[in-house]
Amino acid sequence: MPDPLASFHAVIPAGGSGTRLWPLSRAARPKFLLDLDGSGRSLIQQTFDRLNDLIPAERIHVVTGARHADAIREQLPELSSLFVEPSARDSMPAIGLAAAVIDATDPGAIIGSFAADHVIDDQVSFAEAIGQAVAVARSGLVTTIGITPTGPSTGFGYIESGDRLDVDGAGSARAVRSFVEKPDAATAARYVSGGAHSWNAGMFVTRTDVLLNHLGRLQPGLRAGLGTIAAAWPSPERQSVLDATWPSLTTIAIDHAIAEPVALEGGMAVVPGEFRWDDAGDFAALGDIGAVSSPETIWVDGSGLALSEDGTAIAVVGLDDVIVVRTSDAVLVVDRDSAQQVKDVVAELARRGRDDLL
Amino acid sequence: MPDPLASFHAVIPAGGSGTRLWPLSRAARPKFLLDLDGSGRSLIQQTFDRLNDLIPAERIHVVTGARHADAIREQLPELSSLFVEPSARDSMPAIGLAAAVIDATDPGAIIGSFAADHVIDDQVSFAEAIGQAVAVARSGLVTTIGITPTGPSTGFGYIESGDRLDVDGAGSARAVRSFVEKPDAATAARYVSGGAHSWNAGMFVTRTDVLLNHLGRLQPGLRAGLGTIAAAWPSPERQSVLDATWPSLTTIAIDHAIAEPVALEGGMAVVPGEFRWDDAGDFAALGDIGAVSSPETIWVDGSGLALSEDGTAIAVVGLDDVIVVRTSDAVLVVDRDSAQQVKDVVAELARRGRDDLL
Incomplete structure (x- = not known):
């Protein structure tokens, strides 16, 4: 029986300083480098550990700014693939860069993006969700993991799920009807009692070719720029092409570039994440995650x-x-x-x- | 016309760490050594300045523990008379020591005791109150300065005044009827509206012989010990006699040893202090005193x-x-x-x- 996670790569965009966690988090010492729950491991180390439990380190990729590259190398000595962005362009160029480079060497690979600074505490359920998401992504849908809410939070965006999908190995998969912004308290309460809404944790799992095709339709300039960089990646011109091309890439989040428009087209799926998750976004959250x-x-x-x-x-x-x-x-x-x-x-x-x- | 403050000495007992001002105040860095109002001068420096404006430095005496002697010498280089207590015995032995030594060299002197760590902001009114208090003390009464309340504080003790006295140069002097402990809010409000009560700031002005006579009646053991020390003061045995005698002195505040019992006997007077005063007792008070x-x-x-x-x-x-x-x-x-x-x-x-x- 083939490994269900064969050709699955994890991409960790590591950006954002976490201004709501000042003075712990700083521009030079962003949230993902901090051990916020007293576990002895920083958030990016925990993210790496969680993924490395499922796939080998060679298939884990971190994308970050030049400013934090050294700190990440120090915290993650096992990491072999570090993409260093010349400047911050939000999550779509970051994930797209990794996707384009991976696609060139491992065609048909599946990538999953996971924020460097979130907290998850149930590895078994996390692995189960990844397994389902990869199975759905293999079928050609862009797939997200929707966190089952533990309460009517107004601090997170929500994913509204639609019809059940029929995918082998992903019995809980549903189509995504839409992504919705952080709601007010009454709306959040309705979401939670209704049962069709889950929290958007920014986890997207997709075949690289599927992602790049969507990008080609929806953000053709960005797709072309990533193609130029990926083509030069194995060559001595990698850095010069990256430096020359990167500034022209559109600054945009993957949510707006891909998830929202593709959901409206019926091309997004969601599988449930039954684990405890938190974005450790502010000090009120720290107590919840064990600080x-x-x-x-x-x-x-x-x-x-x-x-x-x-x-x-x-x-x-x-x-x-x-x-x-x-x-x-x-x-x-x-x-x-x-x-x-x-x-x-x-x-x-x-x-x-x-x-x-x- | 003779100087009304001739033979007037000031005694500053400098003790107490001020635990309600932690972490600014510490055992090794008590409140009186701190610049709490941002004036650039510590509370004991301000106390010294206030008195030195009225009398020469040679007639200002500080009584403190061995632990703080060096810091006081450093903060008050003009100070010529520093009494160093072998151990803390509360305010009566401290003030009594200064009184006994001063009385031996300047018989009939008048002393006034002023806490090292209080805040006063009207030097003209302060001088006016001192002038009246010295005039009353000269007549043989132990005299206190009662601060005119600015509100119904429950944080201070009160002085209840009685009949008007007829003393030259002290038109506002009254007999003290009694000293009362910190009241509850309703009682404090009644005190303030009644007009007969003022705040007890621990300022006592008295002829040294009057004080020592009261002590001889009320605390004879303490009086005898102070006499032993004062007799040895000019001799080479000063330190050894002090060290040998001091531990036998009763630990007691001047309020309990003198002020309260003498008031009941009709031997205490009060003159009004019309200046702004605060004991800078806690952080809530600091804003009031200009921090x-x-x-x-x-x-x-x-x-x-x-x-x-x-x-x-x-x-x-x-x-x-x-x-x-x-x-x-x-x-x-x-x-x-x-x-x-x-x-x-x-x-x-x-x-x-x-x-x-x-």
Whole structure:
């Protein structure tokens, strides 16, 4: 019996600094490089581990900016394929670059994209979802993994599923009816009780040729540029062609370039992800993913999460659900319900020219 | 016309670490050594300046523990009289030691005691109150300065005044009827509206012989010990007699040893202090005395006081009336209304054996 994950490659776009996790996350030390749950492994290391449990390291590819290449090589010594983008162009050029290069050496390969900075805690269910997604992708559909909601979150986008598909090895696959933006609370509650909506975790699984064909129709300029780069990839001109071509590529997310339009055409499928998943997007989420307060914390008539990066003491008096974060150069104090607003601190620091703190 | 402040000496007992101002104040760096209002002068320096504006430095005396003697000499190079206590015995032995030594060299001198760590902001009114208090003290009464309340504080003790006295140069002097402990809110409101109550700021002005006579009646053992020390003071045996005698002195505050019992006997007077005064007792008080947030602070939908001792950034998001203090080794976050509970943090640190943070 053939390996169901034969020719399956994982692509990890590693970008975004995570401004809502300042002062832990910085431009030079983005969220994916941090160990946010106290496990001893950074988020990108956990992402790599999760995938390497399923496929060999040679079929795991990371795409990142020049700024973080060295840190990633250091954190992932087993990684053999690192694509370094000359500049940030959002997720479609990043994933498209990997897809075009993989397609040239492994035609008909299947790729799956997985954010470098998300948290998943059930490897068995994750593997089950990947197996189904690869089976569906092999049939020619672009496939996403829809996370079964644990509550009516307003912090995530949702995937609305439609008719059941009939794919061998993917008994739970359904067509995607549409992708919907982060809803309000009432809408989220309706989604969850209705049962047709799952969370969009940005996991897309597709045959490389299928993806490149869609791109050729929907973003022909981007497809052509990626083709030019992929053609030069095995040659000594790789870097010069990459540098010359990359700036012309359209800056666009894979959601807008592929997922949303292809879903409307009936070309997207969804399989359920029955595992616990979180995008670790802000400090309110950190408690949910297992972060615990530093042992040097003292609570007097108070509660919340206190993280002391340098091991110094933190004392909280008379405040509930407060998050306190201390680094060597900054302190953040935020009410749990205002965790999303932490990005405004980063904006204000930028306005004041405090690049040393960004 | 003779100088009304001739033979007036100021005694500054400098003790108490100020546990409610942790982590700024520490056992090794007590509140009186700190510049809490951003003036550039510590509280004991401000206390010295205020008194030195009225009398020469030679008539200003500080009484402190061995642990803080060097820091005080450094902060007050003009100070010529520093009494170093072998151990802490509360305010009566401290003030009594200075009184006994001063009385031996300047009989009939008048001393006034002023805490090293309080804040006063109107020098003219302060001088006016001192002038009246000295005039009353000269007549043989132990005299206190009662601060005219600016509101119904429950954080201070109160002085209940009685009949008007007839003393030249002290038109506002009254007898003290009694001293009362920190009241509840309703009682405080009644005190303030009634007009007979003022705040007890621990300022006592008295002739040395009057004080020592009261002590001889009320605390004869303590009086005898102080006499032994004072007799040896000019001799080479000063230190050995001090070390031998001091441990036998009763540990007691001047309020309990003198002020309260003498008031009941009709021997205490009060003159009004019409200046702004604060004991800078906790972080809630710091805003009132002029402390301002560090310029490196960013407020996003928040308000309060943020002090960064090491100049690092502090960001507060979604919290009002919060106080954040960062030192090199700790962070405190406290709701303004819970400022008194900061002492519980210090107690917990002691319980955990974190002497490095006390």
